[in-house]
Amino acid sequence: MKHNHKITIIGSAILVTLFAGSVLGRRQVEKIRGPQATLDEVLYLPSGKTVKSLSLGYSSLMADIYWTRAVQYFGSRHMSGSGHYEILYPLLDITTDLDPQLIVAYETGSIFLSQRAPEGAGQPDKAVALVEKGIRANPTYWRFYFTLGFIQYMDRHDYKAAEQAFQKGSEVPGALPWMKVMAARMAEKGEDAETAAYLWKTIYDTTSDNMIKDNAAKHLISLRAEADMYELERRTKAYRERFGANPAGWSDLVRAGLLRGVPMDPNGVPYKLLPDGTVQVEDPSQYSYLEHHGQSPAR
Amino acid sequence: MHALEIQGLAKDYAVGFWKKTSRTALKSLHLNITQGETFGFLGPNGAGKTTTLKLLMGIIFPTSGTATILGRDIGDPEVKRKVGFLPEQPYFYDYLSAPELLDYYARLSGMAAGARQKRIEELLERVGLRDVGNKQLRKFSKGMLQRVGIAQAIIHDPEIVFLDEPMSGLDPVGRHDVRELIQQLKDQGKTIFFSTHILSDAEALCDRVGIIHKGELRGVGVVNDFRSSVADKTEVIWLGAGVLAAVTELVSDTHTTGDTVRGTVQSADLDRLLEKLRQQRARLISVTPINRTLEDYFLAQTRENEEEKEAVRS
Amino acid sequence: MTSRLSAITLNTFREAVRDRVLYNLVLFVLLLVASAPVISQISIGMEKLMLVNLGLSSISLFGVIIAIFVGIGLVSKEIEKKTLYTILSRPVRRWEFIAGKYLGLLLTLVVNAVLMTVGFYLALLVFTHGLHQADGMLLVAIYFIILQFMMMVAITLLFSTFSTPIFSAIFAFSLFVIGTFGNDLRNFAAMSHGATMWLATAAAYIMPNFASLNVISQVAHEQSVGAQLVLFNTLYALLYSVAVTAAAVLIFERRNLK
Numbered sequence: 117m118k119h120n121h122k123i124t125i126i127g128s129a130i131l132v133t134l135f136a137g138s139v140l141g142r143r144q145v146e147k148i149r150g151p152q153a154t155l156d157e158v159l160y161l162p163s164g165k166t167v168k169s170l171s172l173g174y175s176s177l178m179a180d181i182y183w184t185r186a187v188q189y190f191g192s193r194h195m196s197g198s199g200h201y202e203i204l205y206p207l208l209d210i211t212t213d214l215d216p217q218l219i220v221a222y223e224t225g226s227i228f229l230s231q232r233a234p235e236g237a238g239q240p241d242k243a244v245a246l247v248e249k250g251i252r253a254n255p256t257y258w259r260f261y262f263t264l265g266f267i268q269y270m271d272r273h274d275y276k277a278a279e280q281a282f283q284k285g286s287e288v289p290g291a292l293p294w295m296k297v298m299a300a301r302m303a304e305k306g307e308d309a310e311t312a313a314y315l316w317k318t319i320y321d322t323t324s325d326n327m328i329k330d331n332a333a334k335h336l337i338s339l340r341a342e343a344d345m346y347e348l349e350r351r352t353k354a355y356r357e358r359f360g361a362n363p364a365g366w367s368d369l370v371r372a373g374l375l376r377g378v379p380m381d382p383n384g385v386p387y388k389l390l391p392d393g394t395v396q397v398e399d400p401s402q403y404s405y406l407e408h409h410g411q412s413p414a415r
Numbered sequence: 416m417h418a419l420e421i422q423g424l425a426k427d428y429a430v431g432f433w434k435k436t437s438r439t440a441l442k443s444l445h446l447n448i449t450q451g452e453t454f455g456f457l458g459p460n461g462a463g464k465t466t467t468l469k470l471l472m473g474i475i476f477p478t479s480g481t482a483t484i485l486g487r488d489i490g491d492p493e494v495k496r497k498v499g500f501l502p503e504q505p506y507f508y509d510y511l512s513a514p515e516l517l518d519y520y521a522r523l524s525g526m527a528a529g530a531r532q533k534r535i536e537e538l539l540e541r542v543g544l545r546d547v548g549n550k551q552l553r554k555f556s557k558g559m560l561q562r563v564g565i566a567q568a569i570i571h572d573p574e575i576v577f578l579d580e581p582m583s584g585l586d587p588v589g590r591h592d593v594r595e596l597i598q599q600l601k602d603q604g605k606t607i608f609f610s611t612h613i614l615s616d617a618e619a620l621c622d623r624v625g626i627i628h629k630g631e632l633r634g635v636g637v638v639n640d641f642r643s644s645v646a647d648k649t650e651v652i653w654l655g656a657g658v659l660a661a662v663t664e665l666v667s668d669t670h671t672t673g674d675t676v677r678g679t680v681q682s683a684d685l686d687r688l689l690e691k692l693r694q695q696r697a698r699l700i701s702v703t704p705i706n707r708t709l710e711d712y713f714l715a716q717t718r719e720n721e722e723e724k725e726a727v728r729s
Numbered sequence: 730m731t732s733r734l735s736a737i738t739l740n741t742f743r744e745a746v747r748d749r750v751l752y753n754l755v756l757f758v759l760l761l762v763a764s765a766p767v768i769s770q771i772s773i774g775m776e777k778l779m780l781v782n783l784g785l786s787s788i789s790l791f792g793v794i795i796a797i798f799v800g801i802g803l804v805s806k807e808i809e810k811k812t813l814y815t816i817l818s819r820p821v822r823r824w825e826f827i828a829g830k831y832l833g834l835l836l837t838l839v840v841n842a843v844l845m846t847v848g849f850y851l852a853l854l855v856f857t858h859g860l861h862q863a864d865g866m867l868l869v870a871i872y873f874i875i876l877q878f879m880m881m882v883a884i885t886l887l888f889s890t891f892s893t894p895i896f897s898a899i900f901a902f903s904l905f906v907i908g909t910f911g912n913d914l915r916n917f918a919a920m921s922h923g924a925t926m927w928l929a930t931a932a933a934y935i936m937p938n939f940a941s942l943n944v945i946s947q948v949a950h951e952q953s954v955g956a957q958l959v960l961f962n963t964l965y966a967l968l969y970s971v972a973v974t975a976a977a978v979l980i981f982e983r984r985n986l987k
Contacts, residue, residue: 173909173939176946177786180779184771217950220775324774472818475985492820500818506811508740510747522736523819567815577818 161206164213171214179215182207186221187325190228190237194327201237205229208246212253222250223263224325230271235331240271258295259322261285265298266315275306309346313339337382338405345387345395348379352393362393416486418575418606419448419471423480426466440466442631443480448608450574453601455617455638456610457713458627464610465503467627468579472500484575496525499568503579505560509553513544513563516552517570524571538566543592557584565596576600578609582616594620618709626716633716638709648705649685652677655697662691675700733821734829741833742840745799750837753791757845760787761852768856777857781867781949784849789874789945791845792838793881793905799837800885801897803830804977808986817986824978831886831974838878846871869959870948876966877942881905883973884937890980904937911938937969 162170171178186207193201208225211218228236230243247264254260265281268274279302286295301311313336320332351374355363358372366389369375378386381397388396397403426441441463448454458464469475471482471489487494507516514535521531539545542562552560561584568576581597582590597620600607611617617624618638625635651666656674659666665688666678680688682704692699745751761784768779804827807813816826846868853864884904888897907914914936918929942962944954 169910172906173943174786174790174945176949177782180775180782184767187771215946217946218778469814469986472814474814474817476983492822495818495820498818500815502811502814502818505815507815508744508812510744519736519740520815520819523733523816523821525732525820564815 161203161210164210167210168214175214176218179211179218179221182211182214183218183221186211186225186228191327194234197234199234199238201228201233201239204237205239205242205246209249212246212249216253219250219254219257220324222246222254222260224323224328226250226263226267227319227323227325227328230267231331232271240267243267243271256288256290258285258288258291261288261291262295262298262318265302266319269302269307269315270312273307275302279303309339309343313343334404338403338407340382341397341403342406344379344381345397348387348389348395349393351375352389352395356393362391363389365389416450417447417483418450418452419446419482419484419608421446421467421471421480421482424467424470424477424482425479426470426475427478439630441470444632446625446632446635448606450606451604452623453597453607453621454609455621455624456608456627457612457614457617457624458610459612459717462627463630464627465579466630468500468502468577468610471577472498496571497574499571499573499576501564501568501576501578501581503583505564507552507560507563507567510551512549512551513539513547513555513566514549516563517567520567521570526571534570538570542566542596543589558586558589561585561589561593565593569600573605575606575608578607580611581609582611582613590616614709614713624709626713628717634712636712647682649680649682650677650701650703650705651680651685651688651692652700652702653692653697654700655692655695658692658695658697661695662688665691679705730822730825733825734832737821737826737829738832738836741803741830742836745834745837748799750795750799751841751844753795754841754844754848757787757791758848761848765852765856777853778949780852780856782945784845784852785867785870785874785945785949788842788845788849788871789877789943792842792874792878795841796834796838796878796881797885797898797901797905799834800882801889801894801901803834803886804889804981805892805894805897811987813986823982827886827890827974827978827981831882831977834882834886835879838882839875842871842875842878866948866951866953869954870944872959873942873944873962876962877939879966879970880908880937880939880973883970883977887973887977887980890977890984905939908937908939909943911936911940913940914938938965942966 167178167182168175186204189207190201190204193199204225208221208229211221211225215221226243226246229246230236230238230240232238244264244267247260247267250257251260251264261281261284265278265285268278268281279299282295282299282302285291286293286299298311298314301308301314305311316332316335316339320329320336323329323332351369352363355369355372355374363369363372366375366378366386370377381387381403383399383402385398388398390396397406400406421444423443423445424441425443426439428438428440430436430438444467456464456467466475470477471484473489473492482489484494485497508519511519517535517538518531521534522528526534539547542565544559544562544566547555547559552563555563561581565578565581568578578597581593585593594616597607597609601620607620609620621638623635623637626633653676654674656671656676659669659671659676659678662678663669665684666680669676669678671677685702689699689702761780764779764783768776768783771779807816813826817823849867850864881901885897885901888900892900911933914929914933915938918926918933921929941958944958947954
């Protein structure tokens with residue numbers, strides 16, 4: 117059957133041009149809606165109950181889909197450094213309504229929420245709410261108490277609450293003994309670099325999320341450097357007390373028997389010894405979480 | 416035992432939106448068919464032929480009345496083992512091939528596996544579908560489907576066969592084949608009940624015919640009786656249009672084409688007409704006796720009703 | 730009787746296969762393959778959970794869709810196309826026809842589910858590098874899905890005996906949706922009083938309960954399913970399906986065809 121060539125050409129031309137036009141038009145719309153979109157997202161996000169009803173019994177699959185959405189949402193904001201995570205908590209809330217036993221959503225999600233911006237959403241109170249929801253739905257999962265304690269300690273600086281969390285967690289059958297140890301540490305020491313290092317190490321070892329793992333690594337090397345510099349400054353102080361002046365360089369301390377060699381930071385770069393006896397890292401950009409050292413002088 | 420005994424079978428349909436009005440498709444039908452008989456069920460379209468067959472097959476249920484086939488009530492499924500049915504314009508599962516369809520139907524009719532295989536090949540040959548292979552029925556022409564239809568109607572060697580418009584959709588060769596096939600079935604002693612509106616087929620094949628019109632059986636007659644040997648009319652064709660005037664009172668139904676005249680004369684007047692034509696020097700072409708046909712009977716039965724109705728109305 | 734019944738069953742299965750119903754398996758495989766990268770990216774340690782959720786939910790949903798789309802035409806198509814004429818002219822009982830259609834569609838769904846299960850287990854093997862004991866529970870979930878198919882086929886068959894395809898589809902889908910709220914419906918009935926309670930309770934029990942047949946979440950979290958639940962679900966699904974099919978037979982026995 118011979119096709120009418122004219123119709124074919126005209127039809128194809130219309131198809132191509134009008135479709136291209138519609139794409140352009142749509143991009144315009146999306147550009148206009150851009151900043152609006154976030155607000156709209158929050159407004160039109162249905163409740164967990166609604167989504168559960170709409171899932172027609174496939175709610176655990178929906179939970180996985182919402183969890184995926186939450187991770188991608190967090191990841192893209194994290195990458196762009198936008199600092200706005202408005203719908204993270206609603207997404208996580210819906211996810212956990214759909215599948216109350218989706219442990220990772222509580223565990224990883226709450227860390228996403230609690231971390232200070234721009235690293236995380238900077239919403240530790242919401243994070244606490246999420247973990248407590250997790251505990252109610254999964255009372256035998258003692259690791260939630262770890263997460264709760266972590267958030268209370270690191271982001272809310274509520275050491276009493278942290279201690280209570282670790283204590284409660286240690287009482288759950290099957291909890292590992294270090295929970296009790298942590299509780300005792302909290303009670304005794306409050307804010308403490310070693311405790312922080314231990315907490316971050318646990319996060320590093322147990323998390324299943326790459327972003328959190330990287331972040332924990334960063335915290336850990338900052339804490340290591342922090343501890344190193346604290347110790348090095350102690351030794352320069354000792355030198356000052358013995359010789360009445362600050363050491364000129366690391367070799368002075370070595371000769372004095374206070375050091376065995378040139379001290380290296382966790383990246384293998386020698387620490388900088390300043391004339392006033394303080395110690396700094398050579399390249400502060402490698403250490404995002406230095407609190408007491410960095411550009412400012414030592415305390 | 417009659418092959419088919421219909422006692423007062425009737426069917427009304429509730430029609431209209433509220434299903435309040437009643438339409439009668441079949442008025443109380445009484446009919447007996449003897450074994451080995453070939454019976455033609457004639458009637459115009461919509462007369463009730465197909466309704467009757469659907470009632471007999473259990474496709475629809477009667478409003479009243481009963482019927483038996485080979486002595487068993489039509490509601491008894493077992494009777495269907497000996498019954499074959501070809502519906503009008505048959506529809507088959509178009510995703511099956513002809514052998515698959517026949518095998519399926521044969522199985523449903525209770526044939527054993529061994530018997531089926533052989534018979535299917537035989538039958539496809541017999542209905543002229545030897546080379547269809549595994550072609551799916553959706554690719555069959557109307558004529559081919561009709562042949563499949565006949566095959567499935569007789570595959571299980573039934574004693575009584577019901578055919579609804581068996582010639583429908585067939586070309587002259589096909590019709591000839593079907594006629595032959597029906598004749599073969601007749602010779603085997605099968606009872607055949609077929610409905611049609613083609614009178615020549617009925618005349619050629621049937622022992623008896625029944626005329627049905629507007630749901631009512633108008634009459635039943637023996638076919639041979641219609642072929643009366645005494646022709647009461649004769650058709651005469653001659654050359655000589657000018658002669659017509661001289662013989663007008665003897666002939667009726669005259670047609671003149673050029674110089675050729677065709678007319679009908681009562682057989683009693685035939686000799687007189689021929690004499691007159693000879694006198695007038697007209698040239699005779701042919702002299703043919705006209706038999707009263709089934710068609711006349713058919714038309715009479717179906718027209719009667721109209722006249723009766725007219726009489727009642729006026 | 731069994732010869733006719735099995736003939737109709739197998740022919741119904743053959744029709745579904747030739748209607749290319751089984752091509753949905755291609756879609757299923759594509760779905761698993763396409764989501765593999767997403768799953769492995771999102772959360773380490775959660776792959777199995779997501780895969781199980783996706784796999785089981787797909788087996789269930791695909792099957793329900795087929796049950797509805799093919800089921801609505803089981804009887805109505807035969808009436809519409811008049812293919813029943815040459816069936817009923819044979820010693821086939823009307824109830825045999827209905828039963829054969831039911832079993833044929835159910836067979837199609839079971840075969841489909843079995844093939845999907847094989848593909849699903851292969852995917853599991855690839856992802857988790859080996860199966861262990863908990864994976865036996867997955868079969869229980871799939872068994873329950875098949876029980877759900879039993880009920881859905883009966884439902885669509887019932888509608889097919891008296892309703893046109895469009896309405897049958899709407900009714901069947903509605904019952905499927907209502908069925909997923911089975912437990913909620915019963916709870917609502919339990920909480921109401923008087924006439925409402927009786928009506929609601931009757932409705933709750935007439936409507937199918939698919940919620941109790943859904944253990945996807947449970948087995949995804951590697952929790953076991955009790956033997957008692959298996960027993961009673963089997964009983965429920967069996968009795969419900971037979972009852973609904975019986976209703977279909979009753980309607981079809983009385984029906985004047987076109």
